[in-house]
Structures are given as structure tokens and as C-alpha cells.
Amino acid sequence: xxEADYVIIGSGSAGSAxxxxxxxxxxxxxxxxxxGGTDYGPLIQMPSALSIPLNMSRYDWGFSSExxxxxxxxxxxxxxxxxxxxxxxxxxMVYVRGHARDFDHWSEQGATGWSFADxxxxxxxxxxxxxxxxxxxxxxxxxxxxxxxxxNPLYKAFIEAGHQAGFELTEDYNGSKQEGFGPMEQTIHxxxxxxxxxxxxxxxxxxxxxxxVSGFARRVIMESQRATGVxxxxxxxxxxxxxxxxxxxxxxxxxxxxxxMLSGIGPADELKRHGxxxxxxxxxxxxxxxxxxxLYIQQESLRPITLNSVFNxxxxxxxxxxxxxxxxxxxxxxxxxxxxxxxxxxxxxxPDIQYHFIPxxxxxxxxxxxxxxxxxxxxxxxxxxxxxxxTLRSADPWDKPKILFNYMSHPDDWRDFxxxxxxxREIFGQTAFDPxxxxxxxxxxxxxxxxxxxxxxxxxxxxxxxxCGTCKMGASNDAMAVVDPECRVIGxxxxxxxxxxxxxxxxxxxxxxxxIMTGEKAxxxxxxxTPLAPSNQEPWIxxxxxxxxx
Numbered sequence: 001x002x003e004a005d006y007v008i009i010g011s012g013s014a015g016s017a018x019x020x021x022x023x024x025x026x027x028x029x030x031x032x033x034x035x036g037g038t039d040y041g042p043l044i045q046m047p048s049a050l051s052i053p054l055n056m057s058r059y060d061w062g063f064s065s066e067x068x069x070x071x072x073x074x075x076x077x078x079x080x081x082x083x084x085x086x087x088x089x090x091x092x093m094v095y096v097r098g099h100a101r102d103f104d105h106w107s108e109q110g111a112t113g114w115s116f117a118d119x120x121x122x123x124x125x126x127x128x129x130x131x132x133x134x135x136x137x138x139x140x141x142x143x144x145x146x147x148x149x150x151x152n153p154l155y156k157a158f159i160e161a162g163h164q165a166g167f168e169l170t171e172d173y174n175g176s177k178q179e180g181f182g183p184m185e186q187t188i189h190x191x192x193x194x195x196x197x198x199x200x201x202x203x204x205x206x207x208x209x210x211x212x213v214s215g216f217a218r219r220v221i222m223e224s225q226r227a228t229g230v231x232x233x234x235x236x237x238x239x240x241x242x243x244x245x246x247x248x249x250x251x252x253x254x255x256x257x258x259x260x261m262l263s264g265i266g267p268a269d270e271l272k273r274h275g276x277x278x279x280x281x282x283x284x285x286x287x288x289x290x291x292x293x294x295l296y297i298q299q300e301s302l303r304p305i306t307l308n309s310v311f312n313x314x315x316x317x318x319x320x321x322x323x324x325x326x327x328x329x330x331x332x333x334x335x336x337x338x339x340x341x342x343x344x345x346x347x348x349x350x351p352d353i354q355y356h357f358i359p360x361x362x363x364x365x366x367x368x369x370x371x372x373x374x375x376x377x378x379x380x381x382x383x384x385x386x387x388x389x390x391t392l393r394s395a396d397p398w399d400k401p402k403i404l405f406n407y408m409s410h411p412d413d414w415r416d417f418x419x420x421x422x423x424x425r426e427i428f429g430q431t432a433f434d435p436x437x438x439x440x441x442x443x444x445x446x447x448x449x450x451x452x453x454x455x456x457x458x459x460x461x462x463x464x465x466x467x468c469g470t471c472k473m474g475a476s477n478d479a480m481a482v483v484d485p486e487c488r489v490i491g492x493x494x495x496x497x498x499x500x501x502x503x504x505x506x507x508x509x510x511x512x513x514x515x516i517m518t519g520e521k522a523x524x525x526x527x528x529x530t531p532l533a534p535s536n537q538e539p540w541i542x543x544x545x546x547x548x549x550x
Contacts, residue, residue, distance in 0.1 A: 004244065031212075036086075064403070099350050158340075225279065246496060256497050290506040296462075353416075355379050472503075473502040
């Protein structure tokens, strides 16, 4: 009999954390349902191989957007992890909590109990920080977080150039002060990807009260408005995993709303159109889809010190051998080792632009490297006003959902991206880069007018792979909210959602950290524990924010 107190759908960032915390006291049985296979092997565990599993159907659900109307009909990849550890096993291993004001905004929008003061203790509980700011970071949690070695001089040049342009420096953007240029943090430990599977799921599975069930979740079984189990397909047979207490969906911002709709929870008209019986009419399911977009601004390097020199088979083999034998060298980093969070204009009170810097000129998926030597900054606005949706293609659970991000549908997005390009040029133009700076490779120095920049953006902007928001958390009387502040699906019983889909608004930076925090905090709500005591620590806000962008 497949039965447990708690049944979790998905072994990703939030799901793994839930499995660990719900089983911690030994009082409750937990089943984790995961369709993907093992995360063993160097392609996932070796940090510098990050672009490979991202493109493999073995590890990725293979989702893509519908033709995006504001990007000339381009179809953008939407990778989501289909493997133990979920997207934390195929992501870029960048660790960002988000800015304090992001969570305060959640609380103001109806997610009471999720302000920065409320979530900071959970970030501390989950972290094992190596080198973070004293008093602001956790040191006993399962998730190891470290900085890269920053051996390449271009990392230092990027941080110094930001300072020369008048921006702040920050030693720890996950501490009191996010704003500024400084070292980037990584979920890498002892040279290996420190995914949610390594940090949380493996320790949990060593307990007698946790088991992993391999299967494809088709729908949540609802009996008189209550979730009683999950229908799965395994070995070509349909089975039921029964939940004695609750079902928790932690299947991603794409699969979580899909599962709710297949289970009869969602916009009634859409469900009826697909012949699905309506259990709860929740118009917000699948709506409010958000993401971060980014561009690569690439510059030629006059010195042959970039990673472009190791993009040949012999160098890759040597790097791989060193990593396999010793877990050291260029294979043991994601190469995102310098970062910045800055404000776009006077009057913006906290950062709304993020930079990742790498000493190479190459596409994120690793498919195309620039000839010769180069370096690049990934840059994009953090708080786009564009909103999209995830909807069903049919009532067949195996059908991929329709994903329309509606990227760049708000005019402010175009203004913000043009500013990002011009600001990056200003930073790359500082004296710190004088010994290294050659010609601009992308967009190219001839691309200058608003119209030219807009055309470049339309053709080259890419997802940063931070989809969220499709099962929005809010007040139970908010018609568009899907879950209440305890992650309970509004209108039914025994069912929760806990992953990035519940974010009311996308946070600053990469989403792995906030997704794990969501699993951590949701576990306390599910167990009926008193939440961790709120923090009284005050984050740094630039005293010049009204007058200047720096």
C-alpha cells in the first residue's frame, strides 16, 4: 500500500526541503513522488558542466514558451528539472536570497507572515554560509553556500569598474546590504553541486519514515473538496498514493498549476472547456506568470586570459580529469564569481538590475562561443511589469502545458533594457578594464539608437530561467490568490502548494534560495508549529536613493 501522512509531489528545491523538515521529528511518514531519475554522474555534480543537463531530455521537462508576440514570435526555452533535486540539479548554482523589500511587498500584497522579518530566520535556518556577513547568515543548515575563488583578474576588474562608475561595493549581497558590486555566492560544496537533493533529500531518505516513489503525477484525487491522494503512472500502470494527512504540490511554477487544473482546481471556464469537473473555481491558477529576462553584453579581451582558451577538447578533458580525481580546478566552479545589484534611477529605493559576470564570451547553454577571447555581463531588470500564464493544452496529463510569458508586453520593459545596455557599456568603459578591453562583440558599438537597441533586445533577450507566480499566495478573500499565507489551496482541504509558483512577485535575483526557504517555512505551517520568531534586523537602504541611482 502506497500511503503516508504527507505526500509531496516533486523533489525539487522546495519539495526536498519539505521532505527533510516534515520527517525530522520521526513522528510522520512522508512519500516524495518524482518522475525524473537519478542525479548521479558528473554532468550534474560537476559545477562547470551546468549547461549540459539543461539541454538534456533525460534531466529536463523540455518545456518552451508559445511564440512570444512582443519578441517577433520567438519561442523561448523554459527548462525545469526532471530529476532528483528538480531544477536545483540543473540550475546555475547561484545563491541569492532576494532583497528584504521583496518579501515586505509579498506581505503587503496579502501574504501576511512572509515579510523580510518573518523569512530571514528561515534563510538562516537553511544556510551553512562560508564567508557571509556576521549576524546575517546561518552556519548550521543543510545548504552549503560559498564564494568562488575569483582567481581570474577580470572578476576584480568588474567589481572595481562598478566602484569607479560610482556604485556601491558590497561584501555580502545576501547580508544586510544587497546593493553594490561584489563576490557572487554559489551552492557548491567540496567541489560538487550542492543541490536540494544533496542538501536535503538524501539525508531525509536515510530516515525510516521517508520514501521515494518513482512515478508521473497525473492528478490529485479529491473527495468532497478534500485531497486524499495522488494518482500516478508508473511502469505503464495507474496507481494511487494515499495521503492520510495532506498532499503538498511542489512541482514547479509550470507543473504545479497544471496539476491543480487537472485536479479540477482553476478557472472554471477553462476546466469546463477541457471536460474537467470543477472542484474549486480559482481564476488565479496559472495566471500571474513572471520571469527574469537577460541579455549578454560581450566584450573582446585583449589578453588571452579568458575561459575561451579552454573551450577545446583537450583542455576540457584535463579539467574533467582534475575534477573527477580531486574535485578542484575550473570544473569545481560555475564561473559566476562576481555580481552586482544596482538601482536603475533616482527614486528607486532598492536594486532593480542584476549582473552576473563571467570571464568568457559564450552562450548560457554553451552552444556558441565567441571567436578569440572575451568576457561578458549578463544583465536584466528584476521587476518587469509583464505578466503571462500557464494553461492546459488538453485534459491529457502527458500533454505539455501552454506557457505564454508575454515577455516585454509592458513599455517600461523596453526602457529598462535599453538602460541596462547603456549602463553596462559605461561600466565596461571604466579604467579598470583598460588593460583588457577590446571591441564590443555584442550588441556591437554601432548599435546605439533606441530603435537599434530595441531590435537587438527583441532578437537576443533570453530567459534567466526564473519562472514563478502561477499559484499566487495571498489573502483568502483575494479572488486571484490560489493559496493562503499557510500555503493551503483556497476552497479545498488537505492540499497545499509550496514552491516558486506561490510567489506573489518575483524576487531580486535567482530563485533557488527563496524556493528552498518556501519549503522550509511551509513545513512549519503544515506541522502546525509556531513560526520562527521574526527578526529585528534592518537591511541597508541607500541614503541617496531619492537623489541618485548610485
